[in-house]
Amino acid sequence: MGPPSSPLLSVKHVVPPARPGAVVRQRLYDRLRAAQDARLCVVVAPAGWGKTTVLALWAREPEQRPRTAWVSLDASDDEPVRFWTYVLTALRGVDPQVGKRALAALSAPAVEPVAVALPLLINDLAATSGRYVLVLDDVHVLHDRRVWEALEFLVTYLPESLRVVMAARADPALPLARLRARGQLTELRAADLRFTLEESTALVAAVGGVRLPPSSSTQLWERTEGWAVGLQLAALSVRGSDQPEAAVSRLRGDDRHILDYLATEVLDALEPVERDLLVRTSVLDRLSGSLCDAVLGRSGSAEILRHVEDVNLFVAALDPGRRWYRCHSLLRDVLRRELETTHPDAVPSLLGRAADWYAAEDRMDEAARLLIAAGDVDGAMDLLRTSQAWFFESGAAAVYLQLGEEAVSSGGAADAEVFVMLAYAAVLSGRFDRARHWCDAADLLVEDRTPSIDGWLSARACLLTMRAAYGHEEGDRSAADLVEGGRAVHLETDPALPGYVLARAALASAHMRAERYGDAVALLNEAWQHPARALLPTPALLQTAGLLALNLLQVGAAEAAREVCAEVAAPADAVEHAWGEAAAASVAWLRLVEGRLARSDGDLVFARRRLRRAVELAEVWGRDVELVRALSSLAEVQLAAGDRQAAREAATRAREVADAAPIRRLAAAELQAVETRLGRGAVRAARRLGRLHEELTDRELSVLQAFSGPATQREVSAALFLSVNTVKGYTKSLYRKLGASSRRDAVERGRALGLV
Structure with missing residues (x-):
């Protein structure tokens, strides 16, 4: 139901193991423990101040270990679905009951999944009796506005069961001033992370294997100003030296000298094979033995990585099994600078080999990302064209959309099939604005003879179907939908393919918007009889069934509508159970029809339950017409049950939606009818004012x-x-x-x- 598993997925959730010579810093652990009374704790300092080390050691304390969900972030996580997949998976690692429904909701098609997943997560957290901490390391790599909006929403409504800790090089894009003023923020900054003289002395002794005289310890501490990286370098410089005081005196504490020191003292101490490995793999965020072997065209990389970590040369293992490693960012900067100086033309080929390795490991998202970084955007486009099924079948449509847009913006050649698939990925991701954009872009490239797309006789028919269904704003829809849908039906003539059913469903939807319900029923009835419907993805099958049932109800064929609902009842219930409100696009029409049928049967209890659900689903789906119709139907049922107050409230909400956005004539007529029955002057009931019990954010x-x-x-x-x-x-x-x-x-x- 979620994005595919990966060799990096698990390691991102592992609290990094303690590095050799790590110093216990109890004063900081006490601050972090006290921070659990605040919603948010931020640990903000430049590179090299030991943010990750402090948090990792704290998280590994016995009282924290079973309760801490950890996510190590990198630039590839700057996409909402991918980011929240990692977060929810980490939380489920500490409590399997937290985030299960939210994680499933992320893969639901045709809605904005995070908007559904977050409320589900907050509800789970509110219901649990546990107390947990979520650590997000390196949040400065996140820039997507939607990610930060969702994080702000989470922090704003965070239940007592969870506290969030963020480590970053700069302040997170959150309302820190508001949280600070309300006592909901704890902050650790560079001044707090600065090593004390005692901690500095302990670090040098642990890493360097020598205890400096007090004067040299004080001199070192003052020169580095307690900066973790500077102290680490000093410890390495005195290790094995017969004149440790002289080694200390050569170290300066500013960034430029630290980088020079890394280049001369640390790298020069490496064996040639070790230096070559680290320099040429500096293009990668994470390293493993087999990945490095593939990139370098050699063997034995795992042993080299293990050795450089053992001697504490700024390479740290990311998991207890020591399969994955990461270079310290400052060392990586130095290594990358050396690579660009000594092998300026090697970067693209190194990244390309890494992409090949990821592709062989069935990680097409990482492979495409590396091809784009290598400048091989045409190769990335080829990969996206041939790996569509991998992305869509694993719930990674949002990642496909992100990578495709990045490849195109980087100069990738226009590709008709990829553009059509980008429109499809946008539909699955609930990004209908981008669906319209990519439909327009593909329209310039796709010809009637363009090679077909899997499941379709015609690529043009696939594009026309998406355009007819999603290619226009609700208020802008016109006869163009009928023309586009009609052309798709004309081109899609093979009843054995799912495209045959989907094209007719899109044209039927256009007929429904044009109030030609008989034409819609004729098309859908014919398509519904063909075995190709069994090849449809379950969400598309349910949406087609809902569309058919809704139109059957409109032409007075209530029993036929009931039969369609009964035929898909089991998969509809299963999808809604798995995805919750994120199943909106799949089952909203079915729930509306079921509610109306129950109303006609006189079963007001079931009708009210189904129509309330239809209202919730229409809100998530973002379809104003369906929302007005569901609210109007609910008002009718409430009125029939004798609850005029509830009927007025439902009608008032429907009127508000109808006044704020253009809706079709049928929905307006249904609303007007229920308002008339309620009485014009009583559509809105006055509510008794009371004291505000909970402060607004x-x-x-x-x-x-x-x-x-x-x-x-x-x-x-x-x-x-x-x-x-x-x-x-x-x-x-x-x-x-x-x-x-x-x-x-x-x-x-x-x-x-x-x-x-």
Whole structure:
């Protein structure tokens, strides 16, 4: 259900083992232990200050070891689905009940998965009795706005069961001032990480094997200003020296001299084979014996890596089995500088060999990333073209989209098939804006005779199907959908292929939007009878079934709609159980139909349950038309059950959505009908104002104040530099705190409380 397993996935979750000569720094461990009373602890300092070492030693203390979820980050993790996959997997390592549903939700198609996964995670954390710590190491490599939005949301609503620790070279992109003012932030910075004189003396003795006289120890400490890397270098310089005081005197404490020292003292002490390995593999973030062998065209790299770690030469093992290693960033800078000086043309070939190794290990994402870094963007495009199934079948559509866009922006040749697949990846990732972009880009390249895509008779038909289904904003849809869907059906003539069913489903959807329900039913009924439907991915099968049932209900064929719902009931329940709200695109139509059928049967209890679920799913899916129809249907059921207050609340929410965005005539008519039955003057019920029991966060207050104007939710999200789904998350919490059921309700309560 999630992204594929990998040799690096497990090592990213392992607390790095203690390095030889590591010094116990109890004063810092005490600070970190006390930090568990705050939501967030940040450990911020430049490279070489020992952030990872301190956190790793603390996390390995007996009281911390079973409770700490650890994630080591690198630049490849700067994508929301990939990042949260690592985080959720790490949390499940300390408590299998935390994050299971959220992790499954990340692979759900056609929704923005993180927007669903985070609330599920927070609910799991609120329900657990355990107390855990999540350590995110090297968060400075993260730049994606969506990742930081989600992290802010997590920290804002963090239950008592979890505390977050972040290590970085610069302040994380979070509202630290607000957290600091509320006593929810603990900070360790360079001044705190600075070694004391006693700690400095202990480190040099442990690593260098010699105890310096007090005067030399003091001189060394003052020159390095307690900087961990400087002390480590000094310890290496005195090791085996018959004049340790003289070695200490040669060391200066600033960055430039440290780098020079690394180049002359540390690298010159290496055996030629060791130096060659480290220099030529400096292009890689992580090293393993077999990877280095492949890159260097030799054998024995594992023994070399083990030896350089044993002698403490700034190479650290990342797992207890010592299969994976990482060079210290400062040493890697020096090594990379030497590589570019001595072998300036070698970098592309080294990265290319590494890409070949990852491809052979069935890690196509890492292989493509390395090809792009090597400048072989055409090779990366070829890999993306031939490895589509690997990405899509393993739930890594978002990674495919990220890598494809990076390859294209780096100058990759225009490729019709890859562009179509980028549009498909955007659909699966819930990035419909990018789906439209890539449909437009592919449209310039795809011809009717373009080689077919797996499962389709025609690449053009595949593109036209996506364009008809997702290629236009809801308010911009027109007869163009019918034309595009019709062309796809004309081209896709092989009933043995899944594309045959999907093309007809897209055209039927266009017919439904045009209120041509009979035409939609005719197309879908014909496609539904062909065995190719069994080849559809389960989400596509369920969505097609829901579309058919909804149109059957619209033409008065209730029993036929009931049969379709019954036919797919088992897979629909299984998908919803696995993905929860992230199954929205797959089952929202089915739940709406089931609720309406139950209403016509007089089963108001089941109807209310199904329609409430349909409302939740439509909200996650982001489909305003479906949301209005589900709310209107729910209002009808509440009215039939005699609960006029609940009916008014559902109708009020539906009216708010209808007024904020263009909706189709049918949805507007259904809403108007229920409003008429409720009584025009009673559509909105006045709510009794009470005291605000829970303080609003800064973000919630900003959203509330923005809602007091005429801006739509999308305009509010743009003004606040947030995604629409993030605004929805804050809105849901805002309504709960204010006891409101609609935007207008929330603004009125905010005004009464002096918040607006």
